Amino acid sequence: MLVHRDEQLAHLHWAFHACEKHGHGQVALVTGAVGSGKTQVLETFGEWAAAAGGQVLSAAGSRAEQGLHFGVLGQLLHSARMKPEGLRQVEELIREAALSVPTAEAGTDMAAEVLTEVLTADGLWAPLLRTAFDTFLALARQGPLVLAVDDLQHTDAASLHCLLYVTRRLRNARIMVLLSEATTLRQAHPLFHAELRSLPRFTRVTLPPLTAESVSRLLSARALAHGTGTGTGAGAHAPRGTGAGAREVGEEVRRILRVTGGNPLLTQALVDEQANREKDSAPAGGARAGDTFDRAVLDCLYRHEPGVREVAQALAVLDRPASQELLGQLLDVLPDTTGPAVRVLQGAGLVDSGELRHPRILDAVRSDIPAEERRRLHQRAAEVLHENGAEASVVAEHLVASAWTDGAWVVPVLRDAAAHALSSGRPDHAAACLRLGGQAETDKDRYNSLMAMLITARWQVNPLAVTGQVSQLVEAARDGGTSLSTAVATVPYLLWQGRAEEAAEAISGCGADDHGPAADALRLTRLLIALSHPEYLGTLSENPGSWIRTATAPHAASPQLQAVSVLGHALMPTGGVDTAAAAEQLLERHHLDSGSLGLLTAPLLALLCAGRADRVAVWGEQLLARPGVRHIPAWRGVVRAIHAEATLRLGDLDAAERGARLSLEDLPAPAWGVAVGGPLGTLITCTTESGRLFEAERWLAQPLPAGVFRTPVGAHYLIARGRHHLAMGRHQAARADLHRCGELVRSWGTDVAGLVPWRLELARVQLGLGNRTQAAQLLREQLQVSRGLDDRTQGRALRLLASTAAPDHRRRLLSRAVTVLQSCSDQQELARALSDTGQAFPRAGDSPQPRLFVHRANRVAQSAGRSTALPQQMDRRSTPDDTPPASTPPEPATNPRPRPGPGSGGQPGPAPGADGFEVRDQDSVLSEAERRVAVLAARGRTNRQISNELYITVSTVEQHLTRVYRKLDVKSRTDLPNRLMALAEPMA
Incomplete structure (x- = not known):
């Protein structure tokens, strides 16, 4: 597809018409970089000239046939439409002349002079030239004759002399000589070019790179050909002229120009590659769609001289802008010889600003270098760069690529580069440097x-x-x-x-x-x-007092010591200093530093222990969004685990579970060491609070390394396990875990609510056992241990404490709980507090106040994206004032007889109101086992999945479903959702 060559073709059309109209011969030379479309221009013009009544004789030079005398001349004659006997004489003269010229002297300017002398001495030169010219004149009498020669730089010297003979005699002949030539390191055949420039009717036509308008036209033509609109990629289906469509096409055009530099060969390859990718089919020859552009790059490169290709390979190995001197040293050639090669590559769109234009081009060139040659180039690059004072990290890249360590200077360079890589957040590169350095260090x-x-x-x-x-x-x-x-x-x-x-x-x-x-x-x-x-x-x-002096020092010599001191003060606060502010200052100071994730985990934990989960969530997202974090799986996993725990404390169970799971994908559980209790504890709590108790059991089954419970992470894990025991109704196991947790943190002196609010969880156990007095004492202690007490924990404690208080005091505590919980994002806990508040009001005629609280609780629960088991007893007689509201919505762990959700095995089914399938009326019709199977089947589970989730056989599932269908009068599982919904009790 020829694009953006109208102006150049117009020049050639003018020359043809001048030749046809005035009978004066014309000579035109089309020049341009490799891949600029010279051959397409010649072919397009040849088709046009033939249609205009001319006769076109075509030939093409070849590097492989430069030693074949009169090869191009023979191509021209054989493409003529003339009788065989008319060619016999000139063919015999060509054969005799070719046999008279030594083959070893072909291909140079000196050989051309020698060629003239040899043929003149043998008396063959003049008859051959006259006969060839007479042949062309005879053809021109039938109409304008075009002699088109492509790749002039590869044409043999004998044919060039014949062409010069013809061009000197075109004054009164209707013959147009059309030549094309690619840009080379040195101008091929300078004597021939000097003769051409002296001709009176000589035209030079240069093919420039494609412009943005040209590429846009190419995209439009391709899209119309494929019936996809006006472009490819993002804008392929956008209407032409619309704002969004024009912007998308414009972005695609700019991207193509950035990659190709406007080289038509590379541009068309990139467009074709995108089209093949969109069609999800490989191009001709069975190659992958992604290979199209790479092959075009190599095609472009191999059509240049070997010296140009060597410079491109050197640039690919260096992977950075390089001066002529540096390239000369790397290739062991004179620096002046590399400059022209770089200019040739730049003209071809492969190089820009002294380096390969795009990573795709760099990868294509580098992959074409044989492995041993690439290793040698990397070794030489390391030596040259070191001699020129390059940075250690730059030199080390080539040392690692070449695996060369013979120089005495190598190990210190590798060590410096590794230190820089570690501080820059590239542990993978640092490890490569250190492994190589270790092989050479004695x-x-x-x-x-x-x-x-x-x-x-x-x-x-x-x-x-x-x-x-x-x-x-x-x-x-x-x-x-x-x-x-x-x-x-x-x-x-x-x-x-x-x-x-x-x-x-x-x-x-x-x-x-x-x-x-x-x-x-x-x-x-x-x-x-x-x-x-x-x-x-x-x-x-x-003592802890000295830690905070280190943590708040304005100019600390060791940021690591300062960060750990802040965490120490958060775990053992001495008062008088805002630990959260000190942690924030460290995060603000170092959050943009490369490779600082390890340093910043300590202030993140300090903020969490200080009760500022909201700030941990903000900083965690900011740190995880940094581009370099992908290189550091370990620290990324740690930051994700801390962020997940923070979002859990803010009440966002879904985000917390997602973050904890991702942290275990960054690092599998065995790689966490004793810290594995962190993400596991968060996951256990999330699945427990979501009602998926047997999924939590699977996380609890993960083996723990020895020594976990000697760490604060172990206390975090004990809290999670205790909550799960409580949710499963195992009160004694829950009390044992929570007692052990409390004893640990008190013996350590790290009894802060921001680490583990063990008193609150133990109070929930006591409430489940009916020990209201012990629960109230624990909750009051929890509220008094205010260090690190976040809003969610405080609100939960106040709500639970209200259930143990007298009516008047209960309403005041619930009011405080609602106020505190409104400042955090736990909508579920806020809904429970609002519902409890509504139940705490005594009956007073038709007072709407209690119902308003319950309605608001329902709206809050629905806005949280999940249904809550809120009380529906406002029309019934209220409970006595001296007892807590019986309808207070229990948390999963406060219900002594839990109702685990889907996936929780053989225990009772999903939490009430989980998705509208948990019903009340069918309990009298279906057994507990039948109800569990029916709910899971209505949710789309297969019999095998139900079997796995409820720990029963597939045969048992089928028997339960048969009875469910009969009792509910349904024909298949597709009818179950509507039938169960119809039986469900509506919410107020």
């Missing part, structure tokens, strides 16, 4: 230091991959073979694996000055041990 101390850095890098990608290396460094530390920095570096990973004793032992013999980086590193390590395993808090020589 000094034991420096080797151990490299291995400590490698553990840090590999842990961020996969914590399971570092167990062996951590153990090796621990053994080296016991033997006195590691430095302080190496011993300190192993501690976090020992703690992650629950090896607290080994972590303490690793630094037991370490000492440092009171000030300086070494002292800060040692303080940080001891504080990490104590906060992750609070039984070691008593071994610290510092």
Whole structure:
């Protein structure tokens, strides 16, 4: 498809008409970059000239046939429409002349001069030239004759001399010589070009790159040909001229120009590739749609000289702008020879601003380089870049790609590059540098230091991959073979694996000055041990008051120590300082730093323990949205787990469960070490509160590593497990877990509500057992332990405390609970508080106030996207004033006889009102087992799925459904939803 060549074709049409009208010969040279459409222009013009009454003789030069004398001339003659006997004489002269010229002397300007001398000496040159010209003249008498020669740069010297002979004699001949030539490193056949430029009727036509308008026309033509509208991609179906459609087509045009630079060959390949992708079919030849553009790039590259291709390969290996000098050193050639090659590539649309234009082009060129040659180029690039003072990270990329370590300077460069990669959030690249450096390092101390850095890098990608290396460094530390920095570096990973004793032992013999980086590193390590395993808090020589001084220091030497100190103060607050503000300052200061996710987890946890789950949710989303977070699975999983717990405390069960699941996808459960209790505890709580109790059982069945319950994460897990036991009606198990949780945090001195509100959960157990006095005491203590008490926990505590209070005091507590819960996003808990408030009012005639509260509770519950078991007893006699409202909607864990939801196995069925299928009236018709099967079948479950969820056989499911169909008078499971809905009790 020829696009944007109307002006150039008009010049050629004018030359043809001048030749036809005035009888004067014309010579036209079409030039342009490889892939600019020269061949298409010649073919299009040839078709037009033939239709206009002319005769077109065509030939094409070839690099492979440059040594074939008179090859192009022979092509021209054989394309003529003339009798065979008319060609016999000139063919015999060509054959004799070709046999007289030494083959080794073809293809150069000197060979052309030698060629003239040889043919003149043999008396063959003049007869051949006259005969060939007479042949062309005879053809021109029938009408204008066009001699079209494509790829002039590859034409053999003998044919060029014949063409020059013809062009000098075109003054009174109706012959148009049309030539095309690609841009090359050096102008091919300079003597021939000098002769052409001296001709009086010579025209040069240059083919420029495509413009935006040209590409738009190409897209429109392609779309019309395929019947898809006016473009491809996003704008393929948008009406032409509409604002949205024009913008989409404009964006597609700009994208194409960014990739191709306006080269027609590359542009058409990209458009075809997109069309093939949209049709979901491979192009001709069985290639994938994504290969079309790559093949076009290589086609374009191989049509240039080898020197141009070598420069393109060097640019692909460097993957950055390069000067002539750098390219010359890399290729071991004179720098002046690389400049023309870069200009040729730029003209072809492959290079822009000294580098390959687009990653697609770079990948295509690089993939074409043989593996051994690519390795050699990377090695040479590393050497050249190092000699020119390039950054360590740049040099290291080529060292890793070449796996070369022979230079004495290599290991220090790799170490510096790894440190930069770690600080930039690229642990994968850091690990590659450190592995290569470890192969070349011979000094034991420096080797151990490299291995400590490698553990840090590999842990961020996969914590399971570092167990062996951590153990090796621990053994080296016991033997006195590691430095302080190496011993300190192993501690976090020992703690992650629950090896607290080994972590303490690793630094037991370490000492440092009171000030300086070494002292800060040692303080940080001891504080990490104590906060992750609070039984070691008593071994610290510092008191919590000193932590906050470190945390709030305006110019801390160690941001890591400052961050962990903030977390320490959140777990053991001393008063007088706003821990949340200190954590926010750290997050504000470092949240944009590359590779800072590990640093920022401590202030995130501090905010959570300070009761600011709302701020944790905001900061967590901001951190997870950073582009570099995809390279750090471990820290990404940790931040997601913290964010999930924050959203749970804000009442958003769906977002919390989704975040916790994603955190376990980032890191599988075995990779979490003792921290696995964090995401598991959040998931257990989410599934429990959603009524999916047996799904929660499956999460509880996940094995826990030894030492989990020596950590604050273990207390978090105990809370979740206790809530689940309560929801399943296992009160004694729930009380045991919650008592143990309380004993742990009190023995550690970390009894803050923001860590685990164990008193509230234990109060719910006491309420379930009917122990209202003990429950009230626990709830009052929970409200008095205000450190880290978030709004949701406070509101829940107030609502539960109201159920133990006298009527007047109950209404005041519920009013406070509603006020507090309105400031958080837990609509379910707010609905319960509103409903309890409505039930707390005594009957006073037809007072509408109680019903208004219940109606508002219903609206809040419906706006939360899930139905709540709200009371429907406003028309009945109210409960006595000295008892709590019997209709107070129970939380899943406060009901001593739970009703688990779908997927919860053989226990009673889904929570009331879960989706409109939980009915009341059919209980008298269906058995409990039949009702559970009917509800699941109405929700679209297959018999096999029902069998798995209820832990019964498929045969039992079929028997239950048979009885359900008979009792409810339905023919199939498709009738069940409407029948169950018809039986359901409507909400007020």
